[in-house]
Amino acid sequence: MEIQKWTKHCIYAIPSCxxxxxxxxxxxxxxxxxxxxxxxxHLVAMEEHKHRALVHFLRRCNGKPLELLIESMAKVEEDLKDSYKPFDDDRWKNKSHSFLKMMILDGCFTLEVLRFADSDDNGGDYADNDPVFSGHGRLHVMPYIRRDMLMLENQIPMAVLEILLEFDGNNNQDPEFLNKLILKFLCAHIPIHKSFGKCLHILDLFRKSLLQHEPTHPTIIPKQIIASTKLQQEDDELIIPSARELQESGIVFQPSKSHSLKDVSFDGAAGILRIPSIVVDDFTDTTSFNLIAFERMHVGAGNEVSSFVFFMDNIIDNEVDVVILKQKGIVQNALGSDKAVAKLFNSLSRDLAVAREGGLDIVQVSVCRYCKTPWNKWRADLIETYFRNPWAIVSLAAAIFLFALTVVQTMYTINPFNHDENSNPSPPPRPPFFPRLPRHHL
Structure with a gap:
């Protein structure tokens, strides 16, 4: 019984720690x-708009009464309650269908938001000056509803939306209709290339959409890199250097072909590290924290988002690393400040535990091995010592220039001796010796 109940848990209260x-x-x-x-x-004001959404929803249901909808939802009431961990049953026990009414209100409001976002006008039957379902609401309200939809504590089971669509008489035969409707509202810029099937809730679907692609390029580890390091995964091999240090070691950054967080690969032969392009905006921290919390709380959810965040935190130490990744098209900064982006990633991985498994772990180990090969390490040390700042470069250039002058001066010092030897020709040959005759022979 415990195992069956644990299987139903998918929406969690965040622990205080x-x-x-x-x-x-x-x-x-x-x-x-x-x-x-x-x-x-601070959230009560939106309840009025939820009731209006319910009225508009029922109008489209061909006169079906609300009681019939409550009866349909009551068939799965216990499963809906079991989705929450923990669930305070005493709060709803003595109130007639209060839990189901809350589920219906929240579900209808969610569907109306999704339909409104999918339309080009005001949804068909809302007033032009509607505070939520209008052009004004699309600009000033919908972004904040989208953010709240992606919070782990603020989820409703996907079964609620499925029952509402069935009650609505939606005869769409596409099994992915609801998933596509949700993703079009959450991330219209990300194309959908796969079927996601049954999802637990909206946050679960959004997470799957971020991981829909496998790496488009394989991770290549040259034999010389494997031979130059230990095959065991040492603890320090997971501490991947920053983007600046990787660039100085000869590694080239390129954006991946897809936006999937799993599409990270390293070509050790060419020294190319491919990372998916990501947009960092005001809602990135909230969404990332809740995705990480879901992976942390839900058994079997996976570890891919947490691993990617941990990876990005390692290669981003400060704003210089952000500038490098921006120039390569990997980070699109919508925050304005590069320092704020670096601070964001450094805060996301605080108290984050990541399992050492999967393709991203292989990439990190491969990159660390590449940086530890003698030639790449020597080049990195050379750049670190002599090319870190302009004054070091000027000093090195001056030293090389003085050394060249010293060599030239030494050559000219030695050269006059050879010149003197060449300027004094050898004495002419002595004439042949004739013996001197005595005077009396003359």
């Missing part, structure tokens, strides 16, 4: 979905 690191990242600011933040003071 995690939430205290960044309290705002896990608490919705505009709208609540589900029981954890239901009727909180």
């Amino acid at each position: 995690v939430a205290d690191l960044n309290k705002k990242a896990y608490s919705p600011q505009t709208v609540s979905f589900g029981p954890y933040h239901y009727m909180k003071n």
Whole structure:
């Protein structure tokens, strides 16, 4: 019974040891979905718009009564409650269908938001000056609803949306219709290339969309790199150098062909590290924290997002690394400050535990081995010592120039001796010796 109940858990309350690191990242600011933040003071204002969304939803259901919808939802009530861990059953026990009504309200509001985002007008039957479902709401309200939809504590089971679509009489035969509708609202710029099947909730679907591609290039480890290092994965091999140090070691950064966080590869023969292009904006920290929390809390979710965040934190130490990745088209900075981007990634991996497995671990080990080969390490040390700042370069150039002058002066000092020897020709040959005759012979 415990195993069956644990299998149903998919929406979790963030433990205080995690939430205290960044309290705002896990608490919705505009709208609540589900029981954890239901009727909180700063979120009550949106309840009025939820009821309006329910009215518009029922109008499209050909006069079907709300009681019939409650009966349909009651068939899975226990499964819906079991989706939450923990779930305070005493809060809803003595209230007639209050939990189901909350699920219906939140589900209808979610569907109306998705349909409105999918349309080019105001959704067909909303007023032009509607605070939420209008051009004004599309610009000023929808981005914050989107952010709150991606919080782990602010999820509703996907089964709620599926039941509402069935009650609506949606005869769309595409099994991915709901998934496509959600992803078009969350990340319209990311193309969908696969079927995601049954998902637990919106955050789970969004996570799967970020991981839909395998690496488009294989990780290549040259034999000389393998031979020059130990085959065992040492602890320090996971501490990959920063982007600046990697660049100085001869590694070239290139954006991957897809936006999948799994599409990270390293070509050790050419020294090319491929990383997917990512957009860093005001909501990146909130979304990343909740994706990491979901992987941390849900058994079997995987570790891919956490591993990618850990990888990016390693190669980004400061704003200089961000500038390098920006120039290569890997980081698109919508925050404005490169220092803020570096601080963001450094904070995301705090208290983060990452399993040493998967393709990204192979990439990190391969890159570290590449940097430890004698030639690449010597080149990195040379750049670190002599080319780190302009004054070091000037000093090195001056030293080389003085050394060249010393060599030239030495050559000219030695050369006059050879010149003197060449300027004094050898004495002419002595005439043949004739013996001198005595005078009396003359």
